[in-house]
Amino acid sequence: MALNLVMLGPPAAGKGTQAKTVARERGIPHISTGDMLREAVQAGTPVGRAAKALMEAGSLVSDDVMIEIVRERLDRPDTRDGFVLDGFPRTVAQATALDGLIRPRAPLIVIEIIVPAEALVARACGRRTCRDCGTITTAANAACPACGGPLVQRRDDCEEVVRERLRVYERDTRPLVDYYRRRPTFQPVDGDQSPDAVGVAIRHAIETALEAPALTGRRT
Numbered sequence: 001m002a003l004n005l006v007m008l009g010p011p012a013a014g015k016g017t018q019a020k021t022v023a024r025e026r027g028i029p030h031i032s033t034g035d036m037l038r039e040a041v042q043a044g045t046p047v048g049r050a051a052k053a054l055m056e057a058g059s060l061v062s063d064d065v066m067i068e069i070v071r072e073r074l075d076r077p078d079t080r081d082g083f084v085l086d087g088f089p090r091t092v093a094q095a096t097a098l099d100g101l102i103r104p105r106a107p108l109i110v111i112e113i114i115v116p117a118e119a120l121v122a123r124a125c126g127r128r129t130c131r132d133c134g135t136i137t138t139a140a141n142a143a144c145p146a147c148g149g150p151l152v153q154r155r156d157d158c159e160e161v162v163r164e165r166l167r168v169y170e171r172d173t174r175p176l177v178d179y180y181r182r183r184p185t186f187q188p189v190d191g192d193q194s195p196d197a198v199g200v201a202i203r204h205a206i207e208t209a210l211e212a213p214a215l216t217g218r219r220t
């Protein structure tokens, strides 16, 4: 059965890395709408130009534009055996549209990586980046473990900014989680463990969701 997966999770929860791993293991595309937008802006496509104008005006890219980007992407044949969506949906309108887009396919599985705010702040604010080679490491290192270069703290890595981003995430994502929560294919995962342990928990959650009664019923 195809694996149509949506990954939700707060910033710095490791969602992107986990999404890529699942996609690689299953041989299905990892569809990051953030990456797609950046590429579209760089390539100067019509969608990219529209998105750039909106972002420069300080606005979010509209639901309509995001839905169109995802619709086009899901039309490509490499999504036939499934996909891992990362960064979409962000709103209930996008979630409703996504349900419509994949209705003829296998049902949507939604995984929410849950990490307490304190743990996220500790992770993000303990991060240092090498000024010379870009290696990301922790404050425990005095210099870059890769090249010995000086380590800098990214400006947006401070606690206040992380907490604000979390507040925005909670505010925007809560309605989305409420939208999905009652489905047997919605699976929360404890993200407050090592990346490997989170990966194991995600694989388990996927298997549980694939065996959910609603899916079995639909298959027979």
Ligand SMILES: [Zn+2]
Pocket (backbone or CB within 6 Å): 130, 131, 132, 133, 134, 135, 144, 145, 146, 147, 148, 149
């Ligand atoms: Zn370095």
